[in-house]
Amino acid sequence: LAVELDAQVMQLTLKASHPQALPAEVAKSTDMLEVFGNVSMQACVLSQTEWRRIYRLVGRSHDVAHWAPDPKLPDTDCWRPYYPNELFPSEKAWLPAIIEPVRRAYLTFPKPLELYLPDTPLPEDASVAYMWGKQPEQAGVWREFFVYRERRMLQCFHVESHGRRYYRTLEYTTDARFCLAAMQPPMDHRDSKWPSWERHGAGHPYAQSHTDPKSCVITREWTVGDNLSLGVETYLPARLLKGVVPETLLQSHRFWQDESDLLRGYPRAEGRTDMLTIALKLGAHVVHAGHRGVIPGSAHASAIAAVVAADNSAGLAPCVATTRRRPMAVLKRRRDEISTVIGQMEGYLQREKLARGTFACSFDVARRVGELIRKAGGNVRLACRAVDGVDPATLTTRSARGAKAKARARTSEVLLPLLLDKAFETLQLLTDFSHTQPNSGGSGEGEGSGADGGEGGQKPSGVADYADADMVLLDLLHAPLGSFLASLASVFARVEQLAHVLAWARCPGGDDDDAAAAAAKA
Numbered sequence: 001l002a003v004e005l006d007a008q009v010m011q012l013t014l015k016a017s018h019p020q021a022l023p024a025e026v027a028k029s030t031d032m033l034e035v036f037g038n039v040s041m042q043a044c045v046l047s048q049t050e051w052r053r054i055y056r057l058v059g060r061s062h063d064v065a066h067w068a069p070d071p072k073l074p075d076t077d078c079w080r081p082y083y084p085n086e087l088f089p090s091e092k093a094w095l096p097a098i099i100e101p102v103r104r105a106y107l108t109f110p111k112p113l114e115l116y117l118p119d120t121p122l123p124e125d126a127s128v129a130y131m132w133g134k135q136p137e138q139a140g141v142w143r144e145f146f147v148y149r150e151r152r153m154l155q156c157f158h159v160e161s162h163g164r165r166y167y168r169t170l171e172y173t174t175d176a177r178f179c180l181a182a183m184q185p186p187m188d189h190r191d192s193k194w195p196s197w198e199r200h201g202a203g204h205p206y207a208q209s210h211t212d213p214k215s216c217v218i219t220r221e222w223t224v225g226d227n228l229s230l231g232v233e234t235y236l237p238a239r240l241l242k243g244v245v246p247e248t249l250l251q252s253h254r255f256w257q258d259e260s261d262l263l264r265g266y267p268r269a270e271g272r273t274d275m276l277t278i279a280l281k282l283g284a285h286v287v288h289a290g291h292r293g294v295i296p297g298s299a300h301a302s303a304i305a306a307v308v309a310a311d312n313s314a315g316l317a318p319c320v321a322t323t324r325r326r327p328m329a330v331l332k333r334r335r336d337e338i339s340t341v342i343g344q345m346e347g348y349l350q351r352e353k354l355a356r357g358t359f360a361c362s363f364d365v366a367r368r369v370g371e372l373i374r375k376a377g378g379n380v381r382l383a384c385r386a387v388d389g390v391d392p393a394t395l396t397t398r399s400a401r402g403a404k405a406k407a408r409a410r411t412s413e414v415l416l417p418l419l420l421d422k423a424f425e426t427l428q429l430l431t432d433f434s435h436t437q438p439n440s441g442g443s444g445e446g447e448g449s450g451a452d453g454g455e456g457g458q459k460p461s462g463v464a465d466y467a468d469a470d471m472v473l474l475d476l477l478h479a480p481l482g483s484f485l486a487s488l489a490s491v492f493a494r495v496e497q498l499a500h501v502l503a504w505a506r507c508p509g510g511d512d513d514d515a516a517a518a519a520a521k522a
Contacts, residue, residue: 019044019058026055026066029216031237034254036060061221069213070161073140076132082115091122095129098147101197102154102174106205111135113143113205127480128287143205144168150481151178152197155243156205162240163217169210170243172203177493180477182247182500210239220256222363226266228275228335229258231363236263245323246473247499249276259363267328273468275328281320287478323473325504330470337380338369344384345369345419346412352392355412365416372420376427386427387419394422471504 022043026032043055046063055064084096099115107113113133122129131145144157153175157168170181174197183202194201218235220227227233233256241250253265253276265276342361349355369383376382395418476498479485485503492501 022055022057022064023066025214026064026216029214030210030212031216031218031235032064034237035218035235061224063219065163065217065219067163067215067217070164070215072161073134073138073142074159074161074166076116076141078116078118078130078132080117080119082117082131088121090124090126091117091129094149095122095147098149098152098154098174098197099131099145101195102156102205105195105198106172107133115145122288126288128478130288141166148178150486151175153178155179156203157243158208160210160240162215162237167240168244169239170203171207171209172205173201173243174198175200176202176497178477178489178498179243180246180499181243182497209242222366227256228266228331229256229262229264229363230335230338230361230366231259233258233264245278246502247497248502249323260367273328274325275331277324277326279320279322279324281322324507325471325473327468327470329468334370334373337373337378338366340380341369341373341383341387342366344387345416348387348390348419349412349415352395354392354395355410355415357411359412361416362413365420368417368420372423372427375424376431382430383423383427386423386430389426389430390419390422395419469506470508472507474503474505476501476503 019042022041027041041060042058043064044058046054046056048054051068053066055066056062057064082099084092084100087095103113103115107115114136115131115133117129117131127149129147129149131147132141133143133145134140135142141159144159146155146157148154153173155170155174156172158171160167160169170179170183173179173181173183176183176185177200185200185202220233220235222230222232236255236257238250238255241255245255249265252268252272254268255263255265255276255278257263261280263276263278263280265278267274342365346359346361349359372386373380373383376386395415474485476485476489476492479489488503489498489501492498
């Protein structure tokens with residue numbers, strides 16, 4: 001039983017565990033205070049292992065996984081030692097001039113930091129070099145370095161374990177103007193001038209802004225009202241995105257990661273109507289891989305492809321992080337539409353007496369329901385008709401003996417994917433039939449007005465129009481020197497750090513992040 005109440009002793013049992021006060025070590029952690037505030041909470045222990053204990057918060061639809069300190073560091077396959085005199089020609093031309101002053105000033109005490117590079121040489125046209133460092137007694141990545149060729153800048157990240165997943169946090173930069181974290185250069189009295197390579201430097205490579213080795217991983221169910229993903233979301237503290245996402249976005253939004261690893265930024269302040277999404281595609285970034293990592297379809301892509309072919313080298317899958325600002329009302333309306341169709345599917349299974357046990361809808365099923373609505377042209381009523389039009393006989397299996405045509409009851413986890421497959425087929429039949437009818441209304445009578453709820457259509461004419469438009473964030477930090485975007489970054493960096501400068505471009509609505517990335521390139 002999920003919940004058991006003993007009336008004689010007035011004792012409540014939740015999933016074979018008795019509610020108790022959440023331990024102070026967990027309740028007073030930084031992340032718990034950020035999400036829930038300083039309040040007392042009851043919790044039940046769901047599971048306990050050597051390294052982790054999971055609590056279910058009573059009445060909140062949240063789980064908390066409390067992890068012991070991680071004894072390991074992340075592994076890597078980049079083991080080429082950094083020696084200035086043994087670099088490849090493409091690296092020796094510029095890399096030592098940037099890294100050596102930092103190494104001599106910070107990385108030799110108390111022990112020399114061992115630096116490593118990727119095994120393959122840096123391309124001639126690469127603009128950023130990746131390095132990592134560790135102490136002699138360590139066996140994994142302890143610090144990460146990104147060296148910017150055109151800005152003559154170095155950034156150092158501390159690698160932090162959070163729930164046995166590793167994240168980087170910016171701790172030091174030689175130029176705070178061109179980093180995405182709000183870092184303040186030292187204001188103390190000085191006995192001499194700043195060195196030219198660190199005129200705007202801030203932080204220390206060995207600094208560690210978060211010192212608690214234990215971590216609390218907070219998850220919330222899809223039933224929570226603020227959850228728009230229709231799946232389990234995991235809270236991602238702002239410190240784990242420091243230097244990766246502009247500081248101003250970390251201050252204005254709280255980030256949760258859904259089951260597809262999509263980051264969703266929910267506004268912290270009441271009354272804000274925008275929401276952020278960050279979609280990641282792993283691969284080679286153009287700033288590291290040069291022309292081999294150029295995104296297809298970008299400027300001069302055809303000419304670059306010819307260069308790659310001449311080198312007899314294969315192009316690499318691009319690495320793209322698409323940050324979008326989307327209207328909250330559109331995403332809420334989409335969640336409500338998907339919930340409506342899921343409710344129709346639940347009613348169908350109950351009406352036909354096909355499912356047994358508790359109805360449960362997975363995150364993948366919810367995403368496919370969204371695809372069904374988009375295929376129906378945003379017509380929720382048509383999508384519901386497609387569900388109701390499925391023949392129940394196609395979802396049942398007959399007994400092996402075949403004496404009677406008796407359906408074998410199954411769980412909703414098994415039936416829902418099958419029901420969706422048949423709903424797509426039924427929707428195609430309904431669409432084809434409506435096209436053959438004269439003066440047919442098509443899908444115009446539905447409850448929805450498209451995947452974006454009528455988001456497109458009119459083009460913005462002023463600032464007020466852009467406030468509720470679908471926008472994509474442009475990358476000021478990695479813009480090629482000499483480009484308009486790099487010039488824009490240089491101008492604004494004279495009055496404000498890039499951590500507080502956002503360049504947005506209008507992009508097509510909908511869930512197609514590739515189209516948003518194409519809009520950013522344009």
